[in-house]
Amino acid sequence: MTATDPMHGKTLEMILNHLIDHFGWDELGKIIKINCFINNPTKKSSLTFLRKTPWARQKVEKLYLSII
Numbered sequence: 001m002t003a004t005d006p007m008h009g010k011t012l013e014m015i016l017n018h019l020i021d022h023f024g025w026d027e028l029g030k031i032i033k034i035n036c037f038i039n040n041p042t043k044k045s046s047l048t049f050l051r052k053t054p055w056a057r058q059k060v061e062k063l064y065l066s067i068i
Contacts, residue, residue, distance in 0.1 A: 006065060006068060007061065007065070010064075012047060012050055012051065012057065012060075013043070013047060015060060015061065015064045016043060016046060016047060016050070016060065017043070018064060018067075018068075019060065019063060019064060019067075020043070022067060025037060025041045028041075029041065031063060032056070032059050032060065032063060034049070034056050034059075035049075036049040036050075
């Protein structure tokens with residue numbers, strides 16, 4: 001039997017929403033120190049940055065996996 005991928009079917013927006021609900025912007029900015037989480041954060045600007053920046057997206061996905 002193969003293990004199911006916990007990221008299967010999860011969009012970046014769903015992951016970001018979950019992290020914001022769980023931590024809030026302030027805590028999220030302390031955990032993952034990127035400008036889009038620290039300076040005037042919005043979902044739209046964060047999603048744009050994360051879609052263009054693989055290393056930042058990996059950090060977000062790793063944090064998400066650590067709390068589910």
